[in-house]
Amino acid sequence: MNTRMKQITRSMTMLMAVLLLTATAAVSQKYDRVVKESFQTKNNPTVEVESKFGEVHVSAGSGNTVTAVVKVTAHDRSEAAARKLADAARVEIKGSGDQVTVRVALPEDMKGDDDRGIEIDVRVTLPSESKLDLRSKFGAVHVTGVKGAVKVGTDFGEVTIKECANLDLTSSFGEVSLGGITGSMTVESKMGEVKAYGVPGGKIKSSYGEIDVNRPSGPIDINSSMGEITVKGCRGGTISSSYGEVTLVMDKGFSGRIEAESSFGDIDSDYDLQSKEKKKSYGPTSQKKFGTVGSGSDKLYVKSSFGDISIEKE
Numbered sequence: 001m002n003t004r005m006k007q008i009t010r011s012m013t014m015l016m017a018v019l020l021l022t023a024t025a026a027v028s029q030k031y032d033r034v035v036k037e038s039f040q041t042k043n044n045p046t047v048e049v050e051s052k053f054g055e056v057h058v059s060a061g062s063g064n065t066v067t068a069v070v071k072v073t074a075h076d077r078s079e080a081a082a083r084k085l086a087d088a089a090r091v092e093i094k095g096s097g098d099q100v101t102v103r104v105a106l107p108e109d110m111k112g113d114d115d116r117g118i119e120i121d122v123r124v125t126l127p128s129e130s131k132l133d134l135r136s137k138f139g140a141v142h143v144t145g146v147k148g149a150v151k152v153g154t155d156f157g158e159v160t161i162k163e164c165a166n167l168d169l170t171s172s173f174g175e176v177s178l179g180g181i182t183g184s185m186t187v188e189s190k191m192g193e194v195k196a197y198g199v200p201g202g203k204i205k206s207s208y209g210e211i212d213v214n215r216p217s218g219p220i221d222i223n224s225s226m227g228e229i230t231v232k233g234c235r236g237g238t239i240s241s242s243y244g245e246v247t248l249v250m251d252k253g254f255s256g257r258i259e260a261e262s263s264f265g266d267i268d269s270d271y272d273l274q275s276k277e278k279k280k281s282y283g284p285t286s287q288k289k290f291g292t293v294g295s296g297s298d299k300l301y302v303k304s305s306f307g308d309i310s311i312e313k314e
Contacts, residue, residue, distance in 0.1 A: 031082035033072040039095035041066050044129040044148050046098065052105035052137045054120030055157075060128035060145030066100045067125045068093045075117035085116055100126075140174075147182075158192075167202075193227075201237065210244075215251075219299070228307075233314065236298040243306045252314045255296025260311060261288045262304045269311040 043064050049056060061067070070093070074086035088107035095101065104120055120139075126132070131148040134141065140157045143150060149166040152159065158174045161167060166183040169176070176189050178196040185202030187194065193209045201218030204211055207225045215233035222229055224241045231239070232249045236256065239246055245265075260267050263286045267275075273291035302309055 029076060029079040029082045031074050031079055031086050033086035035070045035091045037093040038065055038067040039100050040064060042098050043127050045100060046131045047126050048101045049124060049134045050103045051122055051139060054122060054139045056122045056136055056141045058124045058132060058143045061125040064127050066095060068102045069123045070104055071121045073119040085118060236300045239302045241304045241307055245307045246302060246304050247310045249312045249314055254298050255294030256298030257292055258300045259290045260302040260309050262309050264306045265304050265308040267309045270313040
């Protein structure tokens with residue numbers, strides 16, 4: 001299933017690349033428009049970024065300055081036409097001491113079958129303690145080093161978030177990569193693989209796509225409608241899968257209660273757990289395994305409707 005997901009993502013990406021290259025090849029001139037603004041702010045300003053098209057890069061810098069650079073590259077049949085197209089792209093950057101707003105969008109008259117080409121790249125540098133609110137309709141998003149709070153919503157495009165704190169992420173379509181997250185974390189992905197390492201625990205919800213978590217620092221709640229779940233260095237939490245295998249490699253320090261239940265699937269455990277089976281009027285017998293490891297207060301609850309469960313020692 002993950003292979004199918006990657007094929008869909010690659011196909012969509014290749015399609016957009018072909019459309020851009022076709023538009024670029026059909027014209028002969030290029031024009032770059034660069035808009036740059038800087039604002040002196042408090043050490044924890046609110047920074048809002050809204051992008052309707054193009055890549056967005058946000059990173060923490062030194063000092064109390066927010067700098068936004070938007071580069072619009074346009075292609076058309078003449079330099080004058082390319083410049084007109086670039087100038088028609090909607091770019092708005094404004095700010096004050098406690099808030100900065102960056103908004104970009106395609107020209108209003110640009111259609112999907114347009115034979116012109118355009119690329120938009122947004123780069124924002126801000127104080128590390130900023131509160132970031134980022135919304136992207138189409139394009140990759142990269143955020144690094146924002147320690148205040150990070151709220152991200154994307155419609156289409158891969159998302160990479162590293163070394164940030166207090167994350168609230170919603171992704172409609174695209175792969176999600178997370179690393180070095182601290183504080184709180186809530187992630188919802190409708191379609192796309194989620195990979196995370198060095199996260200605080202928190203919550204991950206996926207409608208379609210694999211979830212792979214490596215060494216969470218606390219209990220983690222995962223809910224997947226369709227897709228495999230793998231957690232390495234698991235420290236407990238609640239893991240629920242409607243359709244897909246669940247593999248948990250428990251942290252060496254785990255000590256507490258384990259309960260696992262599968263309606264249509266096997267349960268394998270490296271721990272000595274009690275077993276209970278329930279016969280049904282149709283289909284295979286459902287399984288449940290439970291028990292206590294050590295004398296600690298950790299808790300792990302695992303449930304799979306359709307799919308095997310594997311609980312392994314590290």
